[in-house]
Amino acid sequence: MSRAVVYETFGGPEVLELREVPEPHAGPGEVRVRVTAAGLNPMDWSIAAQPELAAQFGISLPSGFGYDFAGVVDEVGAGATGFAVGDRVHGGAQGRAVADFVVVGTPTEVTEPLWHTPEGISDEVAATLPVAGLTAAAALAAIDLRSGDTVLVGGAAGGVGVFAVQLAKLAGADVIGTASQGTFAFLRRFGAEPVTYGPGLADRVRALAPEGVTAATDLFGTETAETALALGVPPERISTIAAGPHPPGGARATGGFDASPDAMARIADALLAGTVTVPIAATFPIEQTRDAVALQAARHVHGKVVLTLRPDPH
Known part of the structure; x- marks a missing residue:
């Protein structure tokens, strides 16, 4: 037997249970990963709480939990290619990541x-990359961000936001990031000029960027996209990740699945070079998954929340 976090009804953190489940094994063309870390994303607990969203991702009850994971390959099925037993890896597994094995x-x-994890990047950091890193890369690629741009990043202190801010700075752009007052010092560490979200955002952005904003990405809802349109940013230079398939004003909807094939390699290189860092706000053992989800769902955490897994002593 092995362990996995599962839920049999939709709801909040209270529906998540750590259960003993049959140990999965790699079949033909498959590899099995012993998971050592799983990064949490808002998508995870949103799916667990919302049947309609779960259906969009092909998830039905009962279900496992989580998407991002990192660990070590410990079984290789017949005909599987590209990976060997002992390889450190990270990747995504929809509704299955928070478990001993994927x-x-x-x-x-x-x-x-599934990617190989480079030496020099910990499993905890690697487990934060698939959703947040690739989504940020896709959001910036969709607006053709380039050196000299002034970009407005909505939700800049969130899990995707901290990647987007750093990748935008790396591209040579000036960054204005919407956030709550309590995150301003945190955002300035990454080179962003913070601005309070909410009513009057357009006026506050004009004061910070009197020469104008040239691009925007909204990582939370629609407020930043609508503000960018009001500031005269062309819709093709505005991206959204959480506004549904039809963002306001013809802005571009995107997500991690749209990231370029080399995006993860570029993020890994930046991590190794020290030009991008991953702030891990908290780590919890798998036994405290409910507490970890509750912390992240409160939206007051700065950076990523990661679950760690150690072999079951039994």
């Missing part, structure tokens, strides 16, 4: 990717 196919798919 089985994924090879060659890996866009929806459930």
